[in-house]
Amino acid sequence: MTGGDARLRGRRVTVRVPASSANLGPGFDTLGLALAYYDELEVAVRDEPGATVEVHGVGAGEVPTDASNLIVRSIAHLFADRGIELPGLDLVARNVIPHGSGMGSSAAAIVGGLMAARGLLDGIVDIDGDELLRLATELEGHPDNVAPALFGGLTIAWTTPEGPRHKRLTVHRGVSLLVAAPDSVTVSTALARSLQPESVPHEDAIFNVSRSALLIAALIQSPELLFAATEDKLHQTYRASAMPATSALIEQLRAEGFAAVVSGAGPSVLVLCSDPAQRVEAAAVIERQSTTPWTVHMLAVDFKGATVVAHPAEVVA
Incomplete structure (x- = not known):
């Protein structure tokens, strides 16, 4: 060579x-x-x-x-x-x-x-x-x-x-994942980060600290706590304007009791389910809405x- x-x-x-x-x-x-x-x-x-x-x-x-x-x-x-x-x-x-x-x-x-x-x-x-x-x-x-x-x-x-x-x-064996990716829609990480404020209210920071700690417990030990543990006040609301379909789907899923969040910088939606049956139910909710076509991936960790x-x-x- x-x-x-x-x-x-x-x-x-x-x-x-x-x-x-x-x-x-x-x-x-x-x-x-x-x-x-x-x-x-x-x-x-x-x-x-x-x-x-x-x-x-x-x-x-x-x-x-x-x-x-x-x-x-x-x-x-x-x-x-x-x-x-x-x-x-x-x-x-x-x-x-x-x-x-x-x-x-x-x-x-x-x-x-x-x-x-x-x-x-x-x-x-x-x-x-x-x-x-x-x-x-x-x-x-x-x-x-x-x-x-x-x-x-x-x-x-x-x-x-x-x-x-x-x-x-190691994630609890009962946790099942669903990722819904919108067809032909992308969001750059740089754009998503640009929508973040430089500071947040003190009470919002405390809120997220508590939920982050709870989320670790939910993922490794207590999946039944996933819905409460995935609440956020630090970034998702600020980024919603860049991906309205994502925000709308998360709102719909959470209204029906599913632990739905933005996956990374978006626009995909991650649903953390406490068992495989709940994941099937979440997929049915996504299928019922027709405003945006989504590709659903049922995935393991x-x-x-x-x-x-x-x-x-x-x-x-």
């Missing part, structure tokens, strides 16, 4: 990354859930410099297919962090996570790239989970989506002067997070 570390020659990895839902109502920029809905990626080192990206599924014909692709930039970010020259790369991405939907598509791309880099560098450098979280947060700007994509389950993420940290928790598999090197003499 031309330049780079000769040990990388012929290396190939496949990566699987779950979708994620952040905030979960009151846990703004802190709580996230990994969803059993996966983007898959294959990355191979080639002799020629540069990068090519082949995209199948979501984003095909839309996302960059050269070195400016977010996955490639994420791989390059880890290589640069370790002071290793980036080799030539061939990528094949098979995407199912909708873009701009609030299901963590950018986090999946970032985590996918970092996990691919970790796999390619296996045996050359050691990269632990904390380092991956730091690099992912540098690229994403906040850890709430990248943490569950990396580690699976329910994650609590926070930042310190030394970098981002996380705690992974992903417990593994992102995974990488290295394949035997294919070197042609």
Whole structure:
């Protein structure tokens, strides 16, 4: 190969990354859930410099297919962090996570790239989970989506002067998830964040602190508390004008007793159900409303997070 570390020659990895839902109502920029809905990626080192990206599924014909692709930039970010020259790369991405939907598509791309880099560098450098979280947060700007994509389950993420940290928790087996994504509607995270006020009333902050604490208890121990635990006064109301159909559906679902919240920055809706039967009932409510077409995903919680598999090197003499 031309330049780079000769040990990388012929290396190939496949990566699987779950979708994620952040905030979960009151846990703004802190709580996230990994969803059993996966983007898959294959990355191979080639002799020629540069990068090519082949995209199948979501984003095909839309996302960059050269070195400016977010996955490639994420791989390059880890290589640069370790002071290793980036080799030539061939990528094949098979995407199912909708873009701009609030299901963590950018986090999946970032985590996918970092996990691919970790796999390619296996045996050359050691990269632990904390380092991956730091690099992912540098690229994403906040850890709430990248943490569950990396580690699976329910994650609590926070930042310190030394970098981002996380705690992974196991979700109660009775919790069932439903994500409703509006067809052909997207909302950028930057737009959603721009609608946030710089300060909120003291009583609203206290309200969300109590609900966030309750939500953790509900998700890991007491699913019957999910409805009360998903109340929010910190971000959803302020963002409602950017996604009126989302706001209307959440209002309708909550009026009928379902723990519905904005998934991430939206416009998708996440419904946290205490059992599978309740999830079926929530889907029926969504189907009854006809003002906006929604694609309903009945999903499990992903417990593994992102995974990488290295394949035997294919070197042609």
